[in-house]
Amino acid sequence: MSRAVLKFIRLSPIKARLVAREVQGMNAELAIASLEFTPNKAAKIISKVIASAVANAGLEANEAEITSCRVDKAAMLKRFMPRARGRATPKLKPTSHIIVEVAPVKGEK
Secondary structure, rough: OOEEEEEEHHHOOOHHHOOOOHOOOOEEHHHHHHHHHHOOHHHHHHHHHHHHHHHHHOOOHHHHHEEEEEEEOOOOOEEEEEOHOOEEEEEEEEEEEEEEEEEOOOOOO
């Protein structure tokens, strides 16, 4: 089993988890192909992490299966937005850690 980790990516973990749950358990080649046509920022990023995990395993995309695709919450970027009368309101910008684990397809070596 091989893995790839992308840390502190400027992406909401809640939105990224929706995409991550869809590809879990899929063949890596099929997952990358389906994410290519998904109109999400998270889909493009997760696709790259899957490709990296497959390369780390030294496998071809059709020989690998995604065993785990996890999105964890990372530190928030804290910014302020100017408002009326000299006030400011906080703006929290979420970041994520994306962890993808792949393994060879059962029946393959």
